[in-house]
Amino acid sequence: MKDYGDDLFKGTAWYYSQYRPLYSSSLIRYLRNKFSLDGKSNMLDLGCGDGRLPLRFSDWFEKVVGLDTEPEMIQEAERISKEIRAENTEWLIGDLEKYKRNNNTTFRLVTIAKAFHWMDRPRVLESLYEMIVVGGGIAIIDNYSPNEVLLPWQQTVQEVVKHWYGNERRAGNITYSHPTVSHEEIITGSKFDLEIHQLPSYEQIWTLDSIIGNHYSTSFGAKRFLGENVDLFEKHLKEELLAIDKNGVFKEQINTSVKLALKKV
Numbered sequence: 001m002k003d004y005g006d007d008l009f010k011g012t013a014w015y016y017s018q019y020r021p022l023y024s025s026s027l028i029r030y031l032r033n034k035f036s037l038d039g040k041s042n043m044l045d046l047g048c049g050d051g052r053l054p055l056r057f058s059d060w061f062e063k064v065v066g067l068d069t070e071p072e073m074i075q076e077a078e079r080i081s082k083e084i085r086a087e088n089t090e091w092l093i094g095d096l097e098k099y100k101r102n103n104n105t106t107f108r109l110v111t112i113a114k115a116f117h118w119m120d121r122p123r124v125l126e127s128l129y130e131m132i133v134v135g136g137g138i139a140i141i142d143n144y145s146p147n148e149v150l151l152p153w154q155q156t157v158q159e160v161v162k163h164w165y166g167n168e169r170r171a172g173n174i175t176y177s178h179p180t181v182s183h184e185e186i187i188t189g190s191k192f193d194l195e196i197h198q199l200p201s202y203e204q205i206w207t208l209d210s211i212i213g214n215h216y217s218t219s220f221g222a223k224r225f226l227g228e229n230v231d232l233f234e235k236h237l238k239e240e241l242l243a244i245d246k247n248g249v250f251k252e253q254i255n256t257s258v259k260l261a262l263k264k265v
Contacts, residue, residue: 013072019213047115051077192261
């Protein structure tokens, strides 16, 4: 497993909380029903970012815990949870192993949203197994579609990004490579039972500002990689997108898959 260093999402947290698409209500309803959530037991979110997913479940658990290795993300999660008065939340900087050394809390639901690919996946599943109550499980959530065809405006964004950031996808202090073994295979090889659920797609509306902001929220698109070229990059991207749609409004259908690792009797 690659070591991406400690700065993987450095400088991205504000853009993350402002511009990342929200998770759909259908996802929240599905997990609430699937795990028969009733306000009891606990929830853990690994790689919680700004807390946007676990905060949607704060009414359905006694306690919600979010872990992230990026201090800026935890600061955002704390800020947002105070704003909405979600008082049963706990936000911690660190990884699962660090948390386990200091806590013996058990969980009904563990969520890992768009973050599992960064982790030592077999080790994480092994560590989580004893932390999850019987009947509970892990929901691994992502929008990754290996056969997805980019829309013309998305292709344009990708070309402009490559022009200014280079052909290699940077990640922390090295470059990113997608895991060659699927999440499904990793779960199948663990103690958990695998179930896969595909949610209905939903439409996301993008503007020039939200496209740029969302890009800056990613590990490979961190603004710091541009150095003094921030204004030139933004001007170039806006010009190219406006050539496609003079109103600067674009649409995307977002697909969400949920891979469940269930701890059965």
